[in-house]
Amino acid sequence: MRVLIAVTHLLGAGHLTRAAALARAFAAAGHEALLVSGGRPAPMVRPEGLRLVQLPPLHVVGTDFSRPLGPDGHPADATLFARRRALLLDALADFAPDAVITELFPFGRRALAAEFLALVDAARVHRPRPLVLASVRDILVASAKPERIAQAHERVARLYDAVLVHGDPALVPLDASWPLDAGTAQKIRYTGYVDEGTAAVPAAARSGVLVAAGSGPAGLGLLRAAAAAARLQPSLGWRILAGHGVPEADLAALGHGLPEGTIARARPDYRTLLAGAALSVSQCGYNTAIDLLATATQAVLVPFEAGGETEQRLRAECLAGRGLARVLPEADLTAASLLQAVGFQLGAKPPEGHGIDLGGAARTVGIVEDFFGVGRAVPDVAQGPCPVRERGRVAGGTQWALSLAAMPDQDIGVQHAHFPPPSAGEGGPRRGSGEGQRDAAGFGSRHALSGDGAHLSPPAAQGTLPRRGGRESAHLGFTTLRKTLDDLAACGQRVPFWWRDDDAVAASPALDRLIDLAETHAVPLLLAAIPARIEPSLGERLAAAEKTVRVAVHGLAHHNHAPPGEKPAEFGAHRPIDALMADAAAGLRIARERLPEAALLPVFVPPWNRLAPDLAAALSGLGYRGLSSVPGPAITGLVRLDATLDPIDWRGTRSLRDPEALLRDIATGIARDPTRPIGLLTHHLAHDAALWAFVAGLLETCCGHPAVTCLDPRRLFLGPTVETGAAGSNLSVSPAARNG
Numbered sequence: 001m002r003v004l005i006a007v008t009h010l011l012g013a014g015h016l017t018r019a020a021a022l023a024r025a026f027a028a029a030g031h032e033a034l035l036v037s038g039g040r041p042a043p044m045v046r047p048e049g050l051r052l053v054q055l056p057p058l059h060v061v062g063t064d065f066s067r068p069l070g071p072d073g074h075p076a077d078a079t080l081f082a083r084r085r086a087l088l089l090d091a092l093a094d095f096a097p098d099a100v101i102t103e104l105f106p107f108g109r110r111a112l113a114a115e116f117l118a119l120v121d122a123a124r125v126h127r128p129r130p131l132v133l134a135s136v137r138d139i140l141v142a143s144a145k146p147e148r149i150a151q152a153h154e155r156v157a158r159l160y161d162a163v164l165v166h167g168d169p170a171l172v173p174l175d176a177s178w179p180l181d182a183g184t185a186q187k188i189r190y191t192g193y194v195d196e197g198t199a200a201v202p203a204a205a206r207s208g209v210l211v212a213a214g215s216g217p218a219g220l221g222l223l224r225a226a227a228a229a230a231r232l233q234p235s236l237g238w239r240i241l242a243g244h245g246v247p248e249a250d251l252a253a254l255g256h257g258l259p260e261g262t263i264a265r266a267r268p269d270y271r272t273l274l275a276g277a278a279l280s281v282s283q284c285g286y287n288t289a290i291d292l293l294a295t296a297t298q299a300v301l302v303p304f305e306a307g308g309e310t311e312q313r314l315r316a317e318c319l320a321g322r323g324l325a326r327v328l329p330e331a332d333l334t335a336a337s338l339l340q341a342v343g344f345q346l347g348a349k350p351p352e353g354h355g356i357d358l359g360g361a362a363r364t365v366g367i368v369e370d371f372f373g374v375g376r377a378v379p380d381v382a383q384g385p386c387p388v389r390e391r392g393r394v395a396g397g398t399q400w401a402l403s404l405a406a407m408p409d410q411d412i413g414v415q416h417a418h419f420p421p422p423s424a425g426e427g428g429p430r431r432g433s434g435e436g437q438r439d440a441a442g443f444g445s446r447h448a449l450s451g452d453g454a455h456l457s458p459p460a461a462q463g464t465l466p467r468r469g470g471r472e473s474a475h476l477g478f479t480t481l482r483k484t485l486d487d488l489a490a491c492g493q494r495v496p497f498w499w500r501d502d503d504a505v506a507a508s509p510a511l512d513r514l515i516d517l518a519e520t521h522a523v524p525l526l527l528a529a530i531p532a533r534i535e536p537s538l539g540e541r542l543a544a545a546e547k548t549v550r551v552a553v554h555g556l557a558h559h560n561h562a563p564p565g566e567k568p569a570e571f572g573a574h575r576p577i578d579a580l581m582a583d584a585a586a587g588l589r590i591a592r593e594r595l596p597e598a599a600l601l602p603v604f605v606p607p608w609n610r611l612a613p614d615l616a617a618a619l620s621g622l623g624y625r626g627l628s629s630v631p632g633p634a635i636t637g638l639v640r641l642d643a644t645l646d647p648i649d650w651r652g653t654r655s656l657r658d659p660e661a662l663l664r665d666i667a668t669g670i671a672r673d674p675t676r677p678i679g680l681l682t683h684h685l686a687h688d689a690a691l692w693a694f695v696a697g698l699l700e701t702c703c704g705h706p707a708v709t710c711l712d713p714r715r716l717f718l719g720p721t722v723e724t725g726a727a728g729s730n731l732s733v734s735p736a737a738r739n740g
Helices: 014-028 078-095 110-124 146-159 182-186 217-232 248-254 270-276 286-295 311-321 335-346 360-372 475-490 509-520 536-543 577-594 613-622 659-672 689-702 713-718
Strands: 002-007 032-039 052-058 099-103 131-137 162-166 188-190 209-212 238-242 263-265 279-282 299-301 464-468 471-473 495-504 525-529 549-553 600-604 678-682 708-710
Touching (some): 002 014, 002 078, 014 032, 014 131, 014 286, 032 078, 052 078, 078 110, 099 110, 099 360, 110 131, 146 182, 162 360, 182 188, 209 217, 209 270, 217 238, 217 248, 217 279, 217 335, 238 248, 248 263, 270 286, 279 286, 279 335, 286 311, 299 335, 475 689, 495 509, 509 525, 509 536, 509 689, 536 577, 577 613, 659 678, 659 689, 678 689
Parallel strands (some): 002 032, 032 052, 099 131, 131 162, 162 188, 209 279, 495 525, 495 708
16 A cells, blocks of 8 residues: 655644654555655654655744745745645655545645645546545644634545544544534544654653753743743753754753753653653643653643644643643743742652553554555545445445444454454454554554445345355354254243444444344344544434444443553453542443433443453442443342353454354254353454354344344343343353453
């Protein structure tokens, strides 16, 4: 895959830093990446691993983004813009990308709209047409003029396949800074924060105050206040780093009267210095926030607010709200106020684990890979349905998992186009599929899905499965199961059946297909949603399926907190019980805030199906009524109903397990004890055609049969509290339903 990323940074270097990190991530995954930069070269942005086209650079003075200046310092004129546009289009023609990513545009860079639109329009006439994606940071600055916001939304709807948001909605969702309309919200794909910094282990003994204020002159006020504070209280051990955009005369003035070495230029080992500092004083740009999170450093944040900028203040307040920093407003900044804030923060409790997603570089690659569909051409927006716009439906009946909500779970199994399946443990990618390896956070890098969202044809529903791993038909297995059910009905007995699906985050073509199956076969469905990753589109979709679907709480953020070498777990026994309880309570609270009240059940579904016993015992006190995992002991005060059947071969093909063996096991379990429920667990975003066909065939065979009772999660979990343990399951635990 060939990916072109177009970026123009005008003030600091944060936009270029993030775009360069993404380009390197694509290259590291085996793709070709071209970075087209339209801002000034930045000394602190690493050039290695980049294929770069440099346009005549633009910049701004202060915050006048409407009047970019050319290389000579004069306002850019039509000739300069024409030259930049020609070079940009030449790069597109020469590189012939499969995906074009515009950084910030169309949500910003209005002064450069002509060249960005020229790039996008030229890309759209290429055949096959490349994907067109917008790339934005976690927080945007919305115009006060509604017509400008409407114009951005119109461009997204007309020209873009998706919007990559490089943030974690658990910290700050995009709609906290930008008023999303319904169409744009459908196209949002959260990636997590893009962290390309070197790993820096926090020092055992930290000391000193480290001050930094970005790469340009915008942080001069903070640097001056810090220098004055250092003169007043030098014993704190100050080190003040000025960006390379700070003029030499200003740098010399800052250092007047300070010990040698106190003032220096920004350094490439900044993160290492940060990991050894007792306290950081800085602004709160995107990359600075990531450095603080990665090094768990106490911080005083002085967000940049000149010219009505709100981005840094919002980010700083969100970090402070989690106890990770103290905010000192720029308007209140003096040497005295800075010393007061520093003293307070040095005496504060050190920050604990934050759980904020920093895996955005690798995950961006995975999302684009999934979206691109492993070499499939994308139809023209003007001539056919767009994969995102038409909820993933494209020519030829192919759909892609487009959202991080598509990730499988790992112990009974699936992903947000990327979570490790609950049953897969450390399972690898599908053999022979070209799937990429998981990244360090446990997310898959590619997860192509198939199917057109329509109901399966009668042959598939009757047991003929698409070829997969040499298994062409489950006919014998379905015949055996049907006969077992017929025999049960003749004896006047019935077997309970219930259905859970994991890792929902957003509306998607796969979710539509899942709900279609549930509604077609009149089967109530319990959908486990990841609270911190829930996107607005999920609530909207569920509102239209209120008679069929109820939602459970799937942990908090599906983050793996397990120590290295151990199986992944978000709520494992290795974490303090107070932290587990706080996260479980937060999951229920966030789910209640983001989902329709009628849709949500207070049922806890632990990611990877791993749960500390102490937390299980505490769930009822947090407001939960139920627990669903893999078969385990009864929990006082909770209704427990566990999954027993996962058809995905997580440790092998990552497609359908042997269907005849699966169906034979179900029939054997029913004959042994028809009172034990069949608990079907699916992961809609990980399904290929064989899995969809199997699930459809199973529902058609079981649901509606006189020997089967379909259980309704609402009545199960909201009725009188009972205790059901391992005895409440129909089958001996299948390999796919174990914890590891």
